[in-house]
Amino acid sequence: MIHAVIGYGRLARALVPALQAAGQQVVVGRRFPVGGELGQVQAARAADWVWLTVPDDQIAATAASLPWRPGQLALHCSGATPLTALSPALAVAGFHPLKLLAGDAGFGGVHVGIEADAVYGPALEALAHALGLVPLRLPTPMSGQARAAYHAAANLAASGVLAVLAEAQSLWNAAGLAQSEALAALAPLTRGALDTALARGLAAAVSGPIARGDAGVLARHLQALEAAGLEADLLRALGQRQLALAQAAGRLDVAQITALRALLAAH
Template structure:
């Protein structure tokens, strides 16, 4: 006999919920939304939760525990959050808890199709969540179960570095662009295609295969001039040096450098 369809309640209607709710409905799932201040024909958090088997809490991380504690749970329900940083213990008030964390920055009308989603669930709920991910067009990843605090912090740091960490690199590039006497307003439009090109190449060739520039070519003279430009502009060299050492490791992994070249680059990129 086929399992009964799962009824979903999504609590909160922020950025993530505005992507999740249409995706669930497009996959044929039954969904109600709970809002803190519902309008006519809408539901409160508690009203929505009472209608569901799975209750998705898409409120901010620091509201998860209190929101979960305020819901009228009943046996058999599953509470879910979509936070990469918050442990499942925040949903301790629910009869069972799981995590479903899409690895995507959600802005504007961005959807979820094709995104990897990190699933943290026990053996009872894991298969159903994996199947749901497939129906939503997501690529499921299983997080360790149970997940230690250290593992969670490392996972979330990796995700954050791959997202906002790139923005820090672009901000440094913008500063150097301005130091070159170029119009600051042109920097992002001119530099972003380089970033996208590097990422597209990495998707095809892997990180070592995509590394380019003076480090990949062992061009110490050009690299020294880059460092000199930072000094002349009064900018700290710590970020360029740290990134350079990591690019050096990629270039070595790709077999781009011999021992002499690697040593010369390592000396130039040493912390100051």
């Protein structure tokens, strides 16, 4: 089997060597080939499976520009784009690694969302295992709304954490501590929370004043934000969700819940 990878951004630079290491034959098709490289059409004609690793807003146009034939599979690796973007092809599938591409290039242990019919699903799952990925079967067909929700969840779990750390860094600085030390000091807390959640579940892992029902400490947190000239919207939103987790764990009584809810709802 020959794989054609169309486009050569971050994802392709991780996918191509992974496919090759798994014993797959791969050709790369570029929009503007140089030095003996293949163009996109030439690469697609040579392949059995054609991977479109171009940006999301280019997937549909790229698929429309390629000469598809029966027996050929078109794939994209987007989390947010529905497979209808590949509709010029006769057979389509999605293969979305849940991985931060800004990190290392390896796929080991990463889940991959697979949207495929019964013909290609088993082969894609087998390929995922060969690449060291953990297959995650997505609903097939998956609506555009479902795709957006799935991708939003992934983005919130990735860059959403960075937004929380940025807020924490601002508070760290407001406390008179060196901003250069903030991330190194705070990141182990983030890792610890994630490790505990993986071992015990989200509700059992929640900690801090809200989990303890300590309204006094929460009030001082809110006052510290005001004194630092920072908006309290993020802390309140996160606090409300932490409160729901603490309630699910059965750790708070009615009086504690009422006091915490009043603080978090204040404007």
